[in-house]
Amino acid sequence: MAAVRRAKERFSALMPKGLDVVGVGIGLKGDDPALKVNLGTAPKDDSLLPETIDGVPVVYDYVGKILKR
């Protein structure tokens, strides 16, 4: 978890500019902790999205608009 928290702090510096981020937190990849990045819209080129940050896997989720319930 500590490694994911560190990756979360480094996230902003490593992500491509203009990414429609609507959430960054600690999730799971399989049974292991991972950095979870929620996107409102898919980026034009997802090959620019890092698969890991400092060895921590990054999971991307396209969640669209989030509304009050």
Added chain:
Amino acid sequence: MKLESARALKLEIASEVVPPAVSAISAAGGFSVTTFALHKLTKAEPLVALGVAPGKTENDVRLAVRLQRHSLERSDALLDNIRKRARNEVDVRFVGRVAKHALPWYRQRQRPLQCGCSVGHFKITAGTIGAVARQRKTGHDVILSNNHVLANENDAKAGDAILQAGAFDHGKMKDAVAKLTKWVDLRPNGANLLDAAIAALSKGIDADPLDYKGIGTLAGARIAPLSPGMAVSKVGRTTGVTRGRISAIELDKVVIQYDLGMISFDDQVEIESTGATSFSAGGDSGSLILDEENRGCALLFAGSETGGSNGRGLTYANPLAIVLKRLAIDLHGT
């Protein structure tokens, strides 16, 4: 057959075929009867419903025959006669008694107040009673829900009426059960942590703080930290009881659309459904999220239609510990 022919046939069968068949069954012993109060008895009796069903081609139709009694289904004379008159262009089905769709309990008026049911500030549609909690300072019971449910996104004043059921569920001012007491302002600028508010129960309004229908008995608030993968459940005004698992914690930069505009939240909990439907929908706001031991662990307030490993959307919630601290309340059951 043509639509006009089907309409004419409907009238013909209703007046010439059904009555003699019903009389014959009555003469032979009659229909079964369901026991209920006599004052509820009306002249309308479930027998045969007639209509028009799609045919084999776009402009073709068939006579629809819906039987509401097994005795009619077994009446060869009745069905043979109908088939003959319709030249076999008929769609016969047994449908039984048709009951009106009753509203689920969580959208109805509940006295004593029940956690999970409809509630709202008198100017909003409806949200959910998350919990009936105890105010630390006064010891009085309060309804816990969201700011946008009880305080109309900051556009309210202390003492405003809180209705159960909420206005969208036909709650009126006579259904006021509590008065808005305290809320955490939603800030369009900067990071928010909470969408939460409380309302003090009015004199004479009873509540059941421990019963979460369909889930179990509340066992107080969870003290241990939340972790991804944890199983959770909730009962709410729109989707009732649903089950899911925590898909993320410590979620920052969660941007949510309110009437006030886009509002950003930090340190949130994310949940995905483990059932066949989404974990929540509009109107479930304010629901208390319970862990596997029925301890309250988060306060539901937002969601998306897409996302999650099953594509059924995601639900967002405030961690409960900070909600209780900021509003100076405790859950019952501890």
